[in-house]
Structure formats: structure tokens, C-alpha cells
Amino acid sequence: MVKTSGPVTLETLPRHVSKELVRPFPFPLGRATTDNPYRTLIPELIDGPAAFYTLDGYHGMGPLWVFRRLQDIEAIYLDTEHFSNRDFAPFAELEGGNWNLVPAESDPPLHTFHRSMMNPLFTPKRMAAVDASIRKMARDVIEDFKDKGECDFVRDMALRYPIAVFLGLMDLPMSRIDQFLDWEFKLIHPKSIAEAREATIAVVAFLRELIGQRRLQPGDDLVSYAISADVQGRGLDENELLGFCFNLFIGGLDTVSTNLGWQVRHLAEHPKHQAALRQNPAQIPDAIEELLRAYAAVTTNRRCIKETTINGIKLMPGDMIALPTPLANNDPEAFDEPQTVKLDRKPRHLSFGGGVHRCLGAALARRELVIGLTELLAALPPFRVADGAVITSHIAFIIQLENLPLVWSH
Template sequence: MQFPEPVIPDHVPASLVRPFPYVFGMTTRDDPFGDWATEVHKGPGIFYAPHAYPGGTPAWIVRRVEDLRKVYFDTDTFSSKDFSPYSKMVGDTWTNLPVEIDPPHHAKYRSFINPLFTPTAMTKLEGKIRNYAVEYIEAFRERGACEFMSEFAFEFPIKVFLELMDFPLSNTKQFLEWETGLLHEMDMWKMAVAVRNVVAFLREQIEDRRKAPRDDIISYALGVEVEGRKLNDDELVGFSFNLFIGGLDTVSTNMGLQFLHLARNPQDQQYLRDNPKEIPHAIDEMMRAYAAVTTFRTCTKETEFGGVKMMPGDKVAVHTTLAGRDPEEFPEPGEVRLGRNPRHVSFGFGPHMCVGMHLAKREMRIAIEEFVQRIPQFSVKPGHEVEYHLGMIQPVTLPLVW
């Protein structure tokens, strides 16, 4: 896909304008975690990419962990407000809550959401998460092969999300179609159709809970108060839409990358078979080495950051893929050491730290536990060349054999 060349602002030095391969919506057969990341880390700590933001527009790229933490934490200078296009593209006024709200207002929403996703709260889902994992694995175990993305990684988190939200499990295929339209579709019209469909579904579910409350998350949200008032319809939609976006593709993405690593590294696969208690540490190391998520901030005022002049309206890419391979933070970052126990930023940092991280890690842990217990030594199908989605980096397909 070709994007028009943008006009580079006057405050951006020509020496800091660099090509950038991680373009949203593109695919590649190159390894996005290998030579690409190594080459970027040989350059300036902060640089300007002509095509980085969704739609192929420019953004500053922040590659070092130290700088990422500063961007995450300095919400006065680097705002999360309105970075998502979804509401605008369908002419709505809701905002993803709480990720597109800056402090101090952010805390008022986060305070009622946090209790829903504590480790203790997520423990209640353990049995059902495990049952879903086993159900999917048993469907292909005796076949000796599976296409991991479509037969496990995409649908398994959707089932967990539907369980979490008390939505009908029969919606699994429909949710997968909507998720693909929202996160991997470059056709804006098709993306807008997916947004409208998701929002219509959520509004219907909200109205159902109003009429007949249940013991579930939407009913809980209908009962909470922020600044002495109940949430309005836009806030309820934004809250629910954010859970939809955050709870599906990010988990699928990480699972795809983790199982690709295990399929290519039989010694690590066997280590986790022999030492299942080490799986949580292994997940953290693989999340560092294969960090997949890029989020964006908008500069709110003229500032100098990392020796670079930024102006109001500049987009700033918080690139966890590059941060995970930062040689200043992680010695020999290209080596995956399952016992490293890294302080990665793949779940974010500061006030916008991922609220669903405990659920996501539980899903990933259970997936690996059950897979290595039930499936013998597995590998990538011989002759298969892995292709990756960029933006949210994930294998397009991952055929495994055993």
C-alpha cells in the first residue's frame, strides 16, 4: 500500500526524518523483531517517521524504555485524548473509557473499573477459562496439526470475553468478524460498518441490563456514580467498547507470537513442559521480546523531550516493540531467556497501565499450560513462511504440526 508523502513540519530536523517499517495495516514476511529493531536502535533515541500513525500519517517514534516511561507518565504533555478514530468515523460522541481520558478525570473512571479486574476477581474465571482452552485443544489434538491463529488464538479470548461480559457464547464468530473489521481492515468504510455493528450490539446489551439487571459488568457500570452522577449512555458505550477492543486482539496477538517462539525453539517448549511453574516468568520474557502493541499520544504544548523539539498536535508513537528490544534496558535483547523476569512496558506504564493485564496473563498462562500438557512436541509446518500483520504485530496464520 502506498501512502502520499506528508509535509514535514518546519520544526522537524531533516536529520531526524527516518523511514519506518512498522506501518499500520501492512503485512510483511520480514521479522519485525529482528534486524528491523536492531537497526532502529542504532539510530537516534527519538526520530520522526513520515508514515507511522494509522492512515500513514507522521509521528515521532520513541524507542527507549526510559523515554517511554516518561511519555506514559507525563500526561500533561502527552495526551491520550481522542487518539482512537472509531467514534468519529461514525459521527458519534462517545470516547473510549478510560484510555482516552487524561488525569485527573481518568482516575474517577479507573477507580470503579479497577476492582473488576484484580487478580482475586479474575481467579473466579480460572475454571471456565481452562475449560475453554481444553475444548479448543481437544478439537484438533488427534489430528496432529492445527492452524493456531484461527483454531485457537482468535476465538479462545473471545469466548473468555463473552463469559466475562455475560454475552451469549453464540456470538463468538460474529465478534471475530467485528474484531477483524476494527483492527485489521484498511478500508475505512468496512471499518465504520464494524464500529456501527459493535456499538449497536453494546447499546442493545446496555438497554437489556437497564430493564433486567444481572450480576455482570454492564449492570455494575449502570449502578456506579462518577462525580455524584450515574454514567450517561456515551460513557457506558465507551466503557464497553474499550473492553471489547482491549480484551480480544491483544491477547490473540501475544498468544500467536508466544506459540511461534515455542514452535521454533523446542528447548524452551520442553523447559515449560518440565517446569510448568515457570510459565508466568516465560510469558513476561516473551512479552518483552515480542511486544506487539503501539499506542499514540498527542503533544499538547511546545516542549523539548529527549533533545527533540515537539509542537502542539504532534503525534507520538509509544512503541513497545522497540522498547522490548532496547539494549540500554535489556542486555542482549535479541536473546529470549525465559528466566530473565524483565521489567517490560508491554502492558504500558503509569496511570494508563493495562487494567486487564491480570486476565490477559491468566489466559496466556492457561493456554500454554494446557497446550504443552496435551500436545506433544510441536513445530511450524515445514515450508511455511510466517507473514505478520503490522501495527498490532501478529502472525497472519500459524500452522503447527506434531
């Protein structure tokens, strides 16, 4: 684990960084807005420079380069010679451990070993086998509010549905939903570093206990699989097991909830698109790809490990680099009219990352999104945002809705 260097100032800038390139970090810790950031913040950043330098953008703990063009971000994703995935997330550092997210923070050749061990979990055949249980969980969640004529979609489905799926895959009781919700929110949208540290320590303690239980009583769940998995005579050590489970926790709970929230908000605000998908549910998978592009929500980081230049920007070993998919996927150099959602666009987007580190659970996330949206449109009549509703979005390394009040008439 590489420790962060701490915040810098204009007076202590590295020699290769020009003062003219320094700007405030656009996604600071704890910030929230009642504007739609995809109509205000994202377009403003896209109109700005191709890359800039922030003084404390790495989770408030150190300096960070921010790139916005899809071409540049994709080049960094693909370049494992000059850029490392290790320590792109702050969780191990916050907890004081010596582990990394597996396989998200693994570099080749270790990453190749980790992916070959985990790929069998997410094959199309295995994913198809869980369709029925995912559909049941979506229907169960929707059943709780479908006859009420209103809901807070974030609270009532976007958060609870993927957690229910995660609990099923981990063979954990549904009674843990509220605890997991609390931990997830403090990890993804902490009000302070102290709050993020508190949640990280709690999740690590829970996962260590769970790993211990599965060693004694293995079952047909993801943790039991990781404990017993073996590639060419080698399994995961304790730190790797913890890193794998923590990665599942973060990705399993947040990816679907964030994207589903923005996708349903779009349909609530664009009744013609909602009507089109109701009339032709077979279009939902393609529509979700376009919505994943338009409302990409995640910013990941890389660390430069070998001097290089990207689009005229000199990067030196130790530099941290932000790869904001909300900017890359709305890059006008890559997409025609990127601010316009075209449900039949079928874009090649970076919402699940790129290169060897493309999201391991992308197939599962897509299934959850397609099933969740299909079941929602089938169960509810046309819905819209409640009159006078004030919708708040959290802006950090994940752009996520805090609430989404919907109403409908039977």
C-alpha cells in the same frame, strides 16, 4: 474529540521539525510480511535514530513522532502534564461519535474517577474467581484440535480462546464468535480506512443495543456492572458507557490473541524452551513475562498538549507521538541481549503500558496467557511449525500473526 489535521508533506512541515528527521512510517495500515518482524524490522528500527517524524503515521490520517528508547517512552507514559491520552485511537472519529475509550483515553482527573470505578472488576480476588471458567474454555478450544496432529494455532486457539473468555464475561452466546472474529480483524488489521470505519460502526451499534438490553435485564456481567457502578454519587454517562464497552471489546479480544500467538510460535521454533516449560510448568508465569517483553506487539499514541523536549526532540501542542512497545522492550540500552529470550529474565517491561494508563485488564490477560499455555502444553505432545509453512504477520499498530501452522505426533 480532536480531529486529525490530515497528512503533511515535506513542504508543509511544522517549523520545529527538521527534514532530516523525516522517515517513512514503519507500521503502515494494511501491511503484511512473511518475515519475522522481530528478527528484521524491529532490529532495523532499533539501529536507527532515537526518534523520527513520519508524514502520515497516525493511522494514515496525520503526522506522527515515533520514539524507540524505553527510557523516553516510559517518560512519556508517566507525563500527564505534557501529554494527553485523548484521541490516541481513531475509532470515535471513524464512527463520527463524541466518545472516548474508557479509561484508556481519559486524562486525569477524569481518568482517576474512571479507574476507581473499574478497578473492582479486575482485583486479584475477582480474577481468581474466574480461573475455573477460563481453564474450561481453554480446554474446550484445545479439545477441538488436539487429536488431529495439526492445527492453525491462530485460527484454532489464539483467536477463539480469548473471544470465548470475553463472551463469558459479557454473558453473550458463544454463537457470536465468528462475527466477533470478523469485526476484530477489520478493526485491528483493516485493509483500508473504509473497512475500519465499517467495522467500527457495526461494533458501536452492537454495543449500544447490548447496553440497552442490560439496562432492562441486568445480570452478573461487565456491562451490567458498568451501568450500575457508582463512585461518590456519579455513574457513567452514555458516551462513557459506550467507550468502556468498546475498550473491553478491543482489549478483551486482541491482547491475549496477539501475545499467545507469538509466545506459541516462539516455543514451536525453540524446542529447548518448550521442553523446559513442559518439565517445569511452574516456570510458565515467569517465562510469559519474558515472552511479553521479547514479542511486545502494541504501539499506542499520545498527543502533546504543552511544549516540551524529550531526548533533544522538541514537541509542540498538537503533535501526535507513537510509543512502540516492540521497540522499547527490545532496547539494548535497557536490556542485556534483548534479541535473546531468557525465560528466567523476569524483566520490567512495558507490554501493558506504563504510568496511570497501565492496562486495566493486565491481570486478566496474564491469567489467560498462563492458563492457555499451561493447558496447551499439558494437552499436546511436543509441537513444531509445519515444514514449508509460510507464516504471515500483519504490521500496524498491533503486530499480529495471521497464521501459525503447527504439527505434532502422538
